[in-house]
Amino acid sequence: MARKMNKANGYMDTGAQKTREINVEEHSGLSARLRLPGQTGLARLACLAVQPLLTRVVGRIAARHPSLFARLGDYRQADFLIDPVEFPFALHLRPDPDDLVFRAVPRHLDMKPVAVIRGRFLLLLELIDAEQDGDAAFFSRELEITGDTEAVVRLRNALDDVDGSIAQETAAMFGPPGRAILSRLRRNYLD
Amino acid sequence: MSLAELICPAGTPAALRTAVDAGADAVYCGFQDATNARNFPGLNFTPQELAEAVAYAHAKGAKVLLALNTYPPAGKVDLWRQAADTGARLGVDAFIVADMGVAEYIARNHPDIRLHLSVQAAASSPEAIRYYCENFGVKRVVLPRILTIPEIRQIRKEIPCEIETFIFGNHGLMVEGRCSLTNYLTGQSTNLDGVCSPASDVEYVRAEDGTMASKLAGFTIDRFGPDEKAGYPTICKGRYTAAHRSDGYYAFEEPISLNLARLLPELIDAGVHAFKIEGRQRSKSYVRAVVSAFRNAVDEIRAGRTADIANLVALTEGQKQTQGAFATKKWR
Structure with missing residues (x-):
């Protein structure tokens, strides 16, 4: 076990493995949000609407890229909250190959994720696809991470070892309309 | 003569393929353990991945350099020896080492594989560099980032091995290999x-205030x-x-990256053999953008033209x- 410096007395001591639980409400992120009347209900409706899509997408990606799970180590059972700031909901990811979870959740759901990854949706998508560099996005403050940094680093490295474009694979699942939507999203992001 | 080889980072097999495809002359990488100085979670190569990476790089004319550039704790050298044996078996083109014991082991057991002296060895004088060359057959030294170009030019005249310098990425001026802050x-x-x-x-x-x-x-x-x-x-x-x-x-250093894009001609003229891009993590x-930019720049300079250097500040x-x-030594 690593020795740690005791902040109170200045001496090195041994400490128990850190466990972090983060309160999503306390980490409201890139911009503080006001919860408007009816917003929670709207978020729940949006979650229900997109859930079949998310289930299909994540199942396909996991099947096509099984090697990405190895780099996650013990964090395969960890709960990540991915928060696209302009969406009415957040995304809950548990990258467990035996029990994969990827679902839309109301942002203010009472959950204790190991880490929260927050930024604009297209930035998050470009990070997944290695079109953007995560460190650079962090330096610029466009990307915000809170919670267990090792969990985020492992997830980032796992996704970065995937060849090809997860976004394009996803778009291709829905044919020409899917590709058109992705193209439109990217144009808007660049603008 | 300076070959101006481009030495590029890879933290994953996909990054290695990206570096090779972007024009790396050589890619450096490490195993998933303490034998290298980027032992980060989820990063680096298994032996099987390294075997595939070596095959990919060699098929495209690029070399693979295996970083074994940490110091084994006393009495715990087996991990480093096994890593060297595995790297040799998989056909890596060179080992990047810092520790004399690791260098000696490789020199004795794998004498046909090149040894490069890591920046972690902090060898910055001709005397120190010659010691590694004479005792372990080191073929190249990666210089610490504390020397001016005139100093590099002078060192080149006094040592029997090639010189590699960092040209982009992390800028650490600590006595490298000696930092105990972490x-x-x-x-x-x-x-x-x-x-x-x-x-x-x-x-x-x-x-709450941002x-x-x-x-x-x-x-x-x-x-x-x-x-x-x-x-x-x-x-x-x-x-x-x-x-x-x-x-x-900032009491020690500032958050800032090294970028020597505009000094490449002077470095080549000073006799630097290889340019290293930092960033296995x-x-x-990042690999695609930085390697492509420097590949283009080095090729332009070799062809006698002025390089059009891409703006990489967003990645710094x-x-x-x-x-x-x-x-200048008065850079801060």
């Missing part, structure tokens, strides 16, 4: 365990304003208050760049 707070060592600011000890805390605190092992080492660019959570680049500076200042996106730490000691 060890002091976390108990893990950059030089023995390969972890500078281990991710498990890093935490970012955002306040400021973000960077913490290592529970200690706040920097606090960034709402619109301020951020840097890595390393102690050497932390901001501190002191008796004579109550405002908080960075993404494929703190989104700031410097030529550091290569331009």
